[in-house]
Amino acid sequence: MKLGWGSKKFTLVIIPDANRSVRQFEMLNSIPYIAATAVFVLILVTLVLFFFQGRTAVIADQLKVKIDSQELVYTHTVEDKNETIEQLQNEVIKLSQQTSEMKARIDDIRKMEDEVRSITGSTKIVAAAEGTNTLDSAMGGISHPATNNDVNELLSQTKTQLSDMDLELAALQQSITDTKHKALAIKEQLRVTPNIWPVDSHRITSGFGLRQDPFTRRPSFHSGYDISAPANSEVSVTADGIVRITGSDSERGNHIVVDHSNGLQTMYMHLNKILVQKNDSVQKGQLIGLVGSTGRSTGYHLHYEVLQNGVSVDPLPYLK
Ligand SMILES: [Zn+2]
Known part of the structure; x- marks a missing residue:
């Protein structure tokens, strides 16, 4: 009977040394193949494992680099x-x-x-916050890091x-x-309140109140100021107002009456010339006439009079 592969045998001889007997073992001829296959599989498995281990190490390194990179980014972000x-x-x-x-x-x-x-x-308007303590802006002292x-x-x-x-x-x-x-x-x-002199000259030749009349020499009441000034000196209105009267008579001579506010009027007498007309609007300091000596006058001067509600008052408080 012919033997197949499975029936063939190998003999394994072991010679320990010269003094000892040779030992031999018989085995089926398939065992070496099986052993070789096992070794091959083992080597293959080992290689695969090495490959995967290497691959894993590479991935781990890559992950580590990535993590380090992310950590750096986070560190920068936190620092920023x-x-x-x-x-x-x-x-x-x-x-x-x-x-x-x-x-x-x-x-x-x-x-x-x-x-x-x-x-x-x-009137003072009190601020709601008035008196609130303010922060001290003075600087100095020891440096301490500020906390949140x-x-x-x-x-x-x-x-x-x-x-x-x-x-x-x-x-x-x-x-x-x-x-x-x-x-x-x-x-x-x-x-609209008289508060300037009507002429440049401030030379008062007759004040307000009782005086000896220059014509009759008898005591009489003088209702204004006589201000001596050269002929044709400029006469200015002493406040804004409306010209109420321009006229001429034997007492006042050429004269002007101007209405102001609060019942005040000013009167300018003995003018040589009147330069405004009735109902004209005039502004403080505006030229309205020229100094003369018309009417009941002894020489060139301006009779300046201030009236309050139609009553003559001392012009002094209305002169600057
Ligand atoms: Zn007078």
Whole structure:
């Protein structure tokens, strides 16, 4: 009977040394093939494992590089954010300082406005925030890193200060508007109130009140000021107004009466020439006539008279 592959045998002979007997083993001829295949598979598996191990190491390295790179990015991001936070904190500090400076300037404006108001006699409008404590702008001391709480506190104070300033500015604006209206009213009042001399000359030859009449030599009441001036000196109206009378008679000579406000009138007598007409609007300082000696006069002079509600009053308070 013919044997197949499975029936063939190999003999394995082992010779230990010369003094010992040779040992031999018989085995089927398929075993070496199986062993070779096993070794091959083992080598293949080992190679595959090496390959995957290498591959895994590469991936791990790549991941490590990626993680390192991400970590670097995050580190930079955190640094950038910290820097941004510091910048913002410095901006808060700067804003606070600017707010304090602005508050000081508002205080200065308020003081100036107080002075103007005292001149115009306006009523003070009290700011809601007036008297609020302000931040001290003085600098110095030991440097301590500011904490978030410090900056938050400063930000809170700055917000309060800005809010107070907003209220104060609103009150100040209202107060200044009030003062402006008052000043304009005073300006208007001054414009229509006699307060300048009617001629350049200030030489008073006869005052207001009782005197000896220059013609009769008897005591009489003089209702104005006689101001001596060269013939044809310019006569100016002493306040804005309307020319009420232009006329001529044996007493007053050529004369002008001008209406002002508050029942005030001014009268200019003994003129050589009248340069305005009845109902003319005239402005303070405007030329209205020339000095003469017409009417009841002893020489070139201007009789200047101020009337309040039709009654002659001392012109002195109305002369600058
Ligand atoms: Zn007179």
